[in-house]
Ligand code: SF4
C-alpha cells in the first residue's frame with residue numbers, strides 16, 4: 174500500500190497562529206524530550222511539552238486547544254533555557270494561552286475568587302494569574 | 309552610584325517584612341539609595357508574546373522615570389520586578405523597530421537608547437559593597453545555621469539576563485556564608501515554587517513547593533532563604549495547603565535574605581515581621597538568643 178504524506182496536509186491554523194504570537198519555529202524541534210524532562214508541571218499535564226511541539230508540527234488542533242497543558246504551565250522557563258534547539262517553549266505555551274484568551278475564553282473568573290483569598294494573596298500572584306489566565 | 313529603589317506592589321503589601329528588613333540592610337551597608345517618587349506596576353510578568361508590545365510599556369515607563377529622577381541605576385528586591393524590568397529593557401534594545409514604537413509611545417520622557425542598569429539587591433551587596441564588608445557588618449553571625457539558598461526562576465532565567473549561572477547559581481549561597489551561616493546546596497534551588505498557580509490552582513502550587521521543601525530538608529536544611537516575595541508566599545503560606553494534602557508534613561521556616569542579614573547585623577527579631585510567617589524561624593531565633601546568653605554569661 175502506498176501512502177503519501179505532504180507537509181501541507183499537516184499544516185494547521187493553530188501552527189501558524191502559535192508561530193506568529195510566539196515568534197518561534199515549531200519545526201526546529203527534534204523531539205529530544207528535554208523540555209518535558211525538566212518541566213515541573215509535566216506530572217499534571219495531559220500533553221507534555223515535547224508532545225505539544227509534535228502536535229503543532231502535525232497540526233492536531235483540537236488536541237492542542239483542548240489540552241490543560243498551557244494552563245498548568247507555570248511559565249518557569251526551564252524548558253526555554255534547556256532546549257538544545259533554542260526554542261523558547263515557554264513562549265509556545267503563552268501563545269497557546271493567547272490563542273484561547275484572544276477569543277475571550279478565560280481560564281479563571283476574577284469574580285469567583287473569594288475576598289479573603291484576594292487579601293491573602295500577593296499582588297504579584299494575582300496580577301500574573303490574571304495576565305496568564307484572563308483576556 | 310545613586311540607586312533608585314523600585315519596590316513594586318507586593319513589597320508594599322504582603323511582603324512588608326521584606327521591604328523593612330531590606331531598607332535596614334541597605335542603610336547599614338551604606339548603599340546610596342532613595343525610593344523612586346513615582347512608580348507603577350512593573351508589568352508582571354514579562355510578556356512572552358512577540359506581537360503585544362503594550363506589555364512592555366509599564367516596565368519601560370518605570371525605567372524612564374528612574375532616569376528622569378536622576379538615578380544611575382534601579383535596585384529591586386522582588387525577583388519578578390527585576391526580571392520584568394531588565395528583560396523589557398533588553399527586548400526593546402535589541403530591536404530598533406520595537407524601540408522606536410515604545411519610546412515613541414512614551415515620548416514625554418524623551419529619546420532612550422536602552423541599557424539603563426537594573427540590579428537585584430543581592431548583586432549590589434556582592435558586587436558593589438563586597439561580601440567582606442557584609443561579613444564585618446555581621447556582628448551576630450548566623451553560626452551553624454543550615455540554610456538552603458533558594459533562587460526560584462526569575463533571578464536566573466533566561467541565562468543571558470539572570471544574575472548568575474542558570475543551573476548552579478551561587479550568589480545567595482555566598483551571601484549566607486558571609487553572614488556566618490552554613491549554606492546547604494540542593495538540586496531544586498532553581499525549580500519553580502508554583503508561581504501564580506497560588507491563585508487558580510493552589511493544590512498544584514502546593515505540590516511544587518512541597519517538593520522543594522522536602523528536597524531542602526533531605527539535604528539537611530533547617531531553614532529556606534529566598535529573595536522573591538512570590539516564592540516566599542508559596543513556600544511559607546503554601547504550607548497550609550501542603551498539610552491539607554500531606555497531613556504528616558513538618559513545617560519548614562522560610563525567610564528573606566534581608567531578614568537573615570538584618571538579624572546578623574544585630575537588628576532585634578521583633579521588628580522584622582516574622583509574626584506574619586506560617587512557619588516562624590524559631591530555630592534561628594533560639595540559636596541567636598542562646599549565643600547572646602552565652603556571651604553575657606559570667607565566666
Ligand atoms: S527540548 Fe526543544 S528540541 Fe527537545 S523536545 Fe523540547 S522543544 Fe523539542
Ligand code: SF4
Nearest residue numbers: 212246247249250252
Ligand atoms: S515554562 Fe511551563 S512548560 Fe516550560 S518547563 Fe516551565 S512549567 Fe513546563
